Amino acid sequence: MYAGSEGIPINKAPNNSMVRIVRPGSDRLIDLGLMSGSIVKVLISMPCGPVLVQREDGSVIVLDADTASNTFVTIISAPEPARHRHRWRRGWRP
Amino acid sequence: MRNDVIKVLIAGVPNCGKSTIFSELSGVTINTANYPGTTVSINKVEYSIDGIKVSIIDLPGTYSLRAGMVDEAxxxxxxxxxxxxxxxxxxxxxxxxxxxxxxxxxxxxxxxPVILVLNMMDLASRSGFRYDIEGLSKALGIPVLPTIAVRGSGLDVLKNMIIKIRDVGQGNVRVVNYDKLEKYIEDLANALGVSRGGFAIETLSDNPVTRELMGNLLNNDYVRQIIENARKEVGDVSSYVAAMRWNAVRSLINKFVSKGRKPLISKYDELFLNPKYGPIISILLLFALAETIFLALEPLVDLLSMFLDSLPIDSIVASYVTNELIKSLIVDGIWSGIATLIDFIPYVFGGCPPNSVHRGFWVDCEDIISNRKVAKTHWYTLERLIYLIAGSGCNVPAITATKAMPSARDRVLTALMIPYIPCTARFVIISLIAAAVMPQLMGLVVVLPYAVALIGVIIISSFSKVRLRFIGRSVPYSYTLPPLILPLHKAFIKKVWHYTYEFLSRAGTLIVIFVVIMWFLSISGPSGVIGPKALGSPALLKQTWLGVIGNAMAPLLSPIGIPWQFSAALVYGYIFKEVVLSTLALLYGVEEGGLIYAIKSFISLPSAIALIVFTTFYSPCIATLITERQVVGLRLTVVNTILQFLIALGLAYVTYYIALMITLR
Structure with a gap:
């Protein structure tokens, strides 16, 4: 739905999405418990920039821009985009 | 016979309160020295309990033994x-x-023998963590000690455990089952002649540190064969080993740790990490902190200066020493050096809190600042904002504070950037020149140095994008976000004192020696020793070595209309920027109060603007250079100082001719 088997860089994943790591961007991520197959929540991601993710145990990991760009993930779930609601004469409608 | 001193290493993950524990274990004095061949500081303490001597070495924090950064290595x-x-x-x-x-x-x-210390137990309890300490200790086969270092809880027990560490034993070394890799670990340990299976595992994982330690032994055919076979068996050994270790960790956690539901991200984290408001709040907070510290320090610095000036050193020395040269050596050389050093203490002490707070607090602010798209171009500039802002007060504590940065490369780059930021002392000189030649544009002119300083900072930050051997390779800078804690406790005060003490003990001697050398250069010349009278006579001062150096610099600045008196006075700025104005007053034969009129008479508007630009950059004072050397090493300090001088000269010329064109119109 969101990406092919190679995945997308983690800093392209939307905020608050759950992702599965396909390929960690550096050996250091493995030492931080982020390996192929690990599931993490992307807290904040900036395109081409650093990313904050939350491990399954709750710890928050900061990925620098280079590591984030080289870390490929597949998105498991992403938050629904906010729908704009317009005020009509008779109350709120989607 | 065993050594009667118990030697212990303290290792730990970053931001776990390791230094606080070390600080609490130690006495008042902590010896800090650079690790051989690096600029990484290692703390060491020695103390004795009941006649038993203990030596503790505090190692830099690391997540694993496969290190990425210099400190971790x-x-x-x-x-x-x-x-x-x-x-x-x-x-x-x-x-x-x-x-x-x-x-x-x-x-x-x-x-x-290993002892596990689980620190921050109070915070863990509040977050809903429950530990089965006894069960964990049995499973690991080592003592496990819960502590709350900031309150000193559990540290007496730790001290006793350290004394008995030789009796601890090696614990359950087979806590991880490496399955298919086990036979290769055993074979390799035998082939390398090491009893430590861990060393063999790290070698199989291609750990760069073990590779370095093993040297030529890794070229042995049999050893290479084992490593090759292991690779064939499990593929990427490094990932395999890490996966097995993580499995063991999760198994231990499931058995002995229960976690609460409280989220690890606090409301403050959410505030600072907010993509919309976080950066603005962070920048305001950083700026407010730096400004508050330096505003609060101003009265203290003034008080200290007044106190030092009021001391009758002249008369005290005169009552014991009759020889004019020795008297001048003590008063103008040694005492002047000590006074220079004392003047820096409030700045260093005041600059240390951000250093100590950094890992627990500022990390959030820094992350969010660096998250912005605008930071992509000059990422290092923005990320290091706190240090650059601190540098505008005094470069010395700002450079000292960079020691808190985990990445050696970032630390070096930031320490190289800071001297480009004009400190308050340089700013006083700049303000006086501005007040003398263009009082109506004073507001605009005082902004000029900061605008110009940005050029230098951007030049240095651009080094981060190219691969420079002397700065070191780029390393991944990923880490676990530490809890947000305001470190208001006894250990924090001790840490701040330690930073100040470290500055005094390591930089202090060099500063005093340099000031004495400068004194000698200012009372002697190519014709020999002129004597202390040279310090009060413009004509004699010109004949001293410093006068000669100042005159040698004069041809560089005279084409842009800067008189030789300024060149000579700026040479004195290498000691302490405050002496530039008094030297200038001496060279023009006026009181410091009359300096404005002297400058107005001898320098044109374009030259004054060029001089402001040159003063902004040309060099920091000796204390800054010595502190810079501690962080980046001698070679880079020399390179950066020459670069600063060349940029200062180049920009001064460019500014002069632009100003000339504008004023001619």
Whole structure:
């Protein structure tokens, strides 16, 4: 739905999405418990920039821009985009 | 016969309160020295309990023995090389048991006696963590000690455990089952002649530190064959080993740790990490902190200066010493050096809190600042904002504070950037020149140095994008976000005192020596020793070595209309920027109050603007240079100082001709 088997860089994943790591961007991520197959929540991601993710145990990991760009993930779930609601004469409608 | 001094290493994951524990274990004095061949500081203390001597070395924090950064490599090397220490105390955060156990397993596998300290137990309890300490201790086969370092809780027990560390034993080294890799680990350990299976595991994982320690032994055909076979069996050995270790960690956590539901991200984290408001709040907070510190310090610095000026050193020395040269050496050389050093103490002490707070607090602010798209172009400039803002007060504490940065490369780059920021002392000179030649544009002119300083900072920050051997390679800068804690406790005060003490002991001697050398250069010349009378006579001052150097610099600045008196006075700025104005007054034969009129008479508007630009950049004072040397090394300090001088000269010429064109119109 969101990406092919190679995945997308983690800093392209939307905020608050759950992702599965396909390929960690550096050996250091493995030492931080982020390996192929690990599931993490992307807290904040900036395109081409650093990313904050939350491990399954709750710890928050900061990925620098280079590591984030080289870390490929597949998105498991992403938050629904906010729908704009317009005020009509008779109350709120989607 | 065993050494009667118990030697212990303290290792741990970053931000777990390791330094606080070390600080609490130690007395008042902590010896800090650079690790051989690096600019990484290692703290060491020695004390005795009941007549038993203990020597403790505090290693830099690391997540694993496969280190990425220079600091981590120092810790990994010390642990892996299995020196003559008796055991290792592994300090971990009770808030992050996974990362703690991951490091602990690697240390335990080396077979040395290990004690596990789970610090921040109070925060962990509040966050809903429950530990089965006894069960964990039995499973690991080592003592596990819960502590709250900031309150000193559990540290007496730790002290007693350290004394008995030789009796601890090596613990359960087979806590991880490497399955298919086990036979290769055994074969390799035998082939390398090491009893430590952990060393063989790290070698199989291609750990760069073990590779370095093994040297030519890795070229042995049999050893290479084992490594090759292991690779064939499991593929990527490094990932396989890490996966097995993480499995063991999770198994231990499931058995002995229960976690609450309280989220690890606090409301403050959410505030600072907010993509919309976080950066603005962070920048305002950083700026407010730096400004508050330096505003609060101003009266203290003034008071200290007044006190030093009021001391009748002249008359005290005169009552004991009659020889004019020796008297001048003591008063103008040694005492002047000591007074210079004392003047810096408030700045260093005041600059230390951000240093100590950094890892626990500012990390959030820095992350969010660096998250912005605008930071992509000059990422290092924005990320290091706190240090650059601090540098505008005084470069010395700002450079000292960079020691808190985990990445050696970032530390070096930031320490190289800071001298480009004009400190308050340089700013006083700039303000006086501006007030003399263009009082109506004073507001605009005082902004000029900061605008110009940005050019220097951007030049240095651009180094981060190219691969420069002398700065070091780019390393991944990923880490676990530490808990947001305001460190208002006794250990924090002790840490601030330690930073100040470290500055005094390491930089102080060099500063005093340099001031004495400058004194000698200002009372002697090519014709020999002129004597202290040269310090009060413009004509004699011109004949001294400093006068000669100042005159040598004059041809560089005279084409842009800057008189030789300024060149000579700026040379004195290498000691302390405050003496530039008094030297200038001496050279023009006026009181300091009349300096404005002297400058107005002898310098044109374009030259004054060029002089402001030159003063902004040309060089920091000796204390800054010595502190810079501690962080980046001698070679880079020399390179950066020459670069600063050349940029200052180039920009001064450019500014002069632009100003000339504008004023001619």
């Amino acid at each position: 120092v810790a990994a090397r010390e642990i892996l090389r299995g020196g003559d220490y008796d055991g290792i105390v592994v300090v971990g955060s009770a808030l992050d048991p996974e990362q703690t156990l991951y490091l602990l397993i690697q240390v335990m596998e080396l077979g040395k």
